[in-house]
Amino acid sequence: xxxxxxxxxxxxxxxxxxxxxxxxxxxxxxxxxxxxxxxxxxxxxxxxxxxxxxxxxxxxxxxxxxxxxxxxxxxxxxxxxxxxxxxxxxxxxxxxxxxxxxxxxxxxxxxxxxxxxxxxxxxxxxxxxxxxxxxxxxxxxxxxxxxxxxxxxxxxxxxxxxxxxxxxxxxxxxxxxxxxxxxxxxxxxxxxxxxxxxxxxxxxxxxxxxxxxxxxxxxxxxxxxxxxxxxxxxxxxxxxxxxxxxxxxxxxxxxxxxxxxxxxxxxxxxxxxxxxxxxxxxxxxxxxxxxxxxxxxxxxxxxxxxxxxxxxxxxxxxxxxxxxx
Amino acid sequence: xxxxxxxxxxxxxxxxxxxxxxxxxxxxxxxxxxxxxxxxxxxxxxxxxxxxxxxxxxxxxxxxxxxxxxxxxxxxxxxxxxxxxxxxxxxxxxxxxxxxxxxxxxxxxxxxxxxxxxxxxxxxxxxxxxxxxxxxxxxxxxxxxxxxxxxxxxxxxxxxxxxxxxxxxxxxxxxxxxxxxxxxxxxxxxxxxxxxxxxxxxxxxxxxxxxxxxxxxxxxxxxxxxxxxxxxxxxxxxxxxxxxxxxxxxxxxxxxxxxxxxxxxxxxxxxxxxxxxxxxxxxxxxxxxxxxxxxxxxxxxxxxxxxxxxxxxxxxxxxxxxxxxx
Ligand SMILES: Cc1ncc(C[n+]2csc(CCOP(=O)(O)OP(=O)(O)O)c2C)c(N)n1
Numbered sequence: 302x303x304x305x306x307x308x309x310x311x312x313x314x315x316x317x318x319x320x321x322x323x324x325x326x327x328x329x330x331x332x333x334x335x336x337x338x339x340x341x342x343x344x345x346x347x348x349x350x351x352x353x354x355x356x357x358x359x360x361x362x363x364x365x366x367x368x369x370x371x372x373x374x375x376x377x378x379x380x381x382x383x384x385x386x387x388x389x390x391x392x393x394x395x396x397x398x399x400x401x402x403x404x405x406x407x408x409x410x411x412x413x414x415x416x417x418x419x420x421x422x423x424x425x426x427x428x429x430x431x432x433x434x435x436x437x438x439x440x441x442x443x444x445x446x447x448x449x450x451x452x453x454x455x456x457x458x459x460x461x462x463x464x465x466x467x468x469x470x471x472x473x474x475x476x477x478x479x480x481x482x483x484x485x486x487x488x489x490x491x492x493x494x495x496x497x498x499x500x501x502x503x504x505x506x507x508x509x510x511x512x513x514x515x516x517x518x519x520x521x522x523x524x525x526x527x528x529x530x531x532x533x534x535x536x537x538x539x540x541x542x543x544x545x546x547x548x549x550x551x552x553x554x555x556x557x558x559x560x561x562x563x564x565x566x567x568x569x570x571x572x573x574x575x576x577x578x579x580x581x582x583x584x585x586x587x588x589x590x591x592x593x594x595x596x597x598x599x600x601x602x603x604x605x606x607x608x609x610x611x612x613x614x615x616x617x618x619x620x621x622x623x624x625x626x
Numbered sequence: 627x628x629x630x631x632x633x634x635x636x637x638x639x640x641x642x643x644x645x646x647x648x649x650x651x652x653x654x655x656x657x658x659x660x661x662x663x664x665x666x667x668x669x670x671x672x673x674x675x676x677x678x679x680x681x682x683x684x685x686x687x688x689x690x691x692x693x694x695x696x697x698x699x700x701x702x703x704x705x706x707x708x709x710x711x712x713x714x715x716x717x718x719x720x721x722x723x724x725x726x727x728x729x730x731x732x733x734x735x736x737x738x739x740x741x742x743x744x745x746x747x748x749x750x751x752x753x754x755x756x757x758x759x760x761x762x763x764x765x766x767x768x769x770x771x772x773x774x775x776x777x778x779x780x781x782x783x784x785x786x787x788x789x790x791x792x793x794x795x796x797x798x799x800x801x802x803x804x805x806x807x808x809x810x811x812x813x814x815x816x817x818x819x820x821x822x823x824x825x826x827x828x829x830x831x832x833x834x835x836x837x838x839x840x841x842x843x844x845x846x847x848x849x850x851x852x853x854x855x856x857x858x859x860x861x862x863x864x865x866x867x868x869x870x871x872x873x874x875x876x877x878x879x880x881x882x883x884x885x886x887x888x889x890x891x892x893x894x895x896x897x898x899x900x901x902x903x904x905x906x907x908x909x910x911x912x913x914x915x916x917x918x919x920x921x922x923x924x925x926x927x928x929x930x931x932x933x934x935x936x937x938x939x940x941x942x943x944x945x946x947x948x949x950x951x952x
Binding site: 359361390391392393394395396397400402403404405409410412414417418419420421422423424425426427428429431432438450451454455457458461462614615616617618619620622623624625626 | 652678681683684686688689690691692693694695696697698699700701702704719720723724728729730731732733734735736737739768769791792793820821866867868869870871902
């Protein structure tokens with residue numbers, strides 16, 4: 302990745318980090334109801350992968366999916382408006398934090414049933430192959446999802462049908478509150494199981510946007526060439542607890558400290574310096590990110606609530622909800 | 627084409643007609659390719675359309691339906707076979723949480739035009755885990771259309787409507803009807819989803835039935851005719867969309883209602899029909915409404931036991947006599 306590409310990635314990560322911070326603050330102000338699962342700390346996976354993908358590739362994410370939506374073309378304003386139940390929200394305020402979706406840019410949804418979207422990504426890859434488009438499908442999921450049956454069914458089906466799909470595991474060491482190692486018989490929950498299904502399983506530093514971009518790029522080229530699916534296990538760490546209610550006191554202090562020192566934004570800044578991108582240029586990117594998110598917060602706050610009549614639309618393809626003729 | 631077609635062959639014929647007119651229609655399921663399906667309902671498709679349109683899958687119900695969903699979201703029209711309807715429980719997440727919710731929760735961004743076909747119901751001695759009538763499971767899920775044809779012509783016409791539908795449709799093919807025969811429908815035959823059929827006209831009582839309960843209700847109507855009771859039989863054909871208007875119209879003539887359901891009484895579709903009638907057609911009634919439905923037990927193996935728990939002609943006749951005498 303050259304300096305310009307990395308700077309763009311950095312700015313995107315900065316936008317995501319600030320959007321997550323805004324989501325956190327808005328929740329504390331009572332403006333976001335329900336819960337959120339913040340991805341602060343995991344930005345490099347979404348951004349690095351997106352940098353390696355084509356604009357028409359398909360992406361499927363989980364309830365911890367703010368970063369994927371933002372990396373794949375959703376604006377901070379659309380996302381925050383969705384979280385704040387505004388009419389201008391990405392999903393007209395019918396989805397919420399756990400279901401950010403922007404189909405027009407290939408962000409085909411965030412699914413809150415753990416692991417449920419892996420077969421969908423397989424199907425999207427199958428469809429791409431049937432239509433001869435050379436599109437790729439990517440499923441992002443947590444380490445916890447690797448113990449769900451759909452994970453194994455998906456890997457096998459993708460392998461036997463040799464489909465262009467990438468399974469990208471964001472291993473943040475914890476499923477919800479339980480360390481993944483306590484409930485999984487192999488050390489690398491995703492990568493170790495891939496060979497059992499006849500597909501390659503790789504591990505990457507998920508906090509290094511350059512490393513993620515390289516790994517995804519390589520596996521994507523392979524898949525597009527017809528060599529089939531792959532599993533990429535990206536090691537990372539979430540800065541916050543599992544969800545809003547979780548102070549994450551179960552995590553050892555040294556572990557938290559070690560990972561906070563290995564922050565994706567810091568790492569990218571170091572890499573920018575290596576590429577001769579000056580501190581001022583980086584500061585300008587930070588400033589743009591700050592301004593974008595600030596404006597997004599104000600715009601989302603000012604947006605109207607949804608029309609109550611929207612509750613009875615969008616069940617069927619005709620736009621309505623009528624179940625009787 | 628021959629002048630009769632079996633229900634079983636009508637399934638393959640219905641799919642083939644759609645595959646010929648639309649290249650985005652693809653099939654997937656266990657043993658559906660060269661083998662032609664365990665019920666031989668996909669015979670000839672692999673031969674005609676090849677392995678790029680008719681895909682054999684591993685025994686992975688979640689991956690089968692989940693992949694069909696992903697394909698449907700991205701431009702294909704998959705037709706899925708789930709071998710026995712009891713196995714819908716193995717991919718229930720997709721039917722209950724994913725397929726029917728995604729359009730709504732994305733604010734209308736994503737449409738899932740797929741058909742999940744499955745062999746439903748008892749009568750063949752397959753035991754409790756291969757015999758359940760499960761259409762009532764899907765009835766509890768907003769966002770699924772539910773079709774259950776009773777004749778070969780309806781199989782073809784409703785498959786056409788289901789495959790062309792931009793909404794997800796669960797398509798129940800009744801195992802007990804597979805060998806039944808009927809006239810083949812003309813080319814381009816289409817039966818709009820949500821249109822019930824009055825399959826026997828009568829003035830004394832309305833029998834509302836679905837799938838294999840339709841011929842059963844017709845046999846009961848024949849018995850009743852011998853006793854001077856003139857039953858009208860309505861084949862609902864679809865549970866969603868539900869054609870309540872045809873039921874209410876029939877009641878305007880007959881004033882008496884009996885639903886005939888194979889599924890267990892508890893939570894069966896008849897309860898929805900009856901509740902609509904109680905709400906909107908109370909004034910039309912001259913007698914209480916009644917439901918003949920399955921008992922709330924798993925389906926037993928032996929015929930003599932099964933007869934105790936699913937509707938029979940005798941049970942229907944007995945209930946109608948009571949209604950007529952009310
Ligand atoms: C099928 C299912 N079971 C349980 C849950 C509750 N749940 C939500 S998130 C979660 C942990 C998932 O962990 P992981 O896959 O590692 O993802 P992460 O939260 O770390 O991103 C659980 C158990 C769920 N949403 N779906």
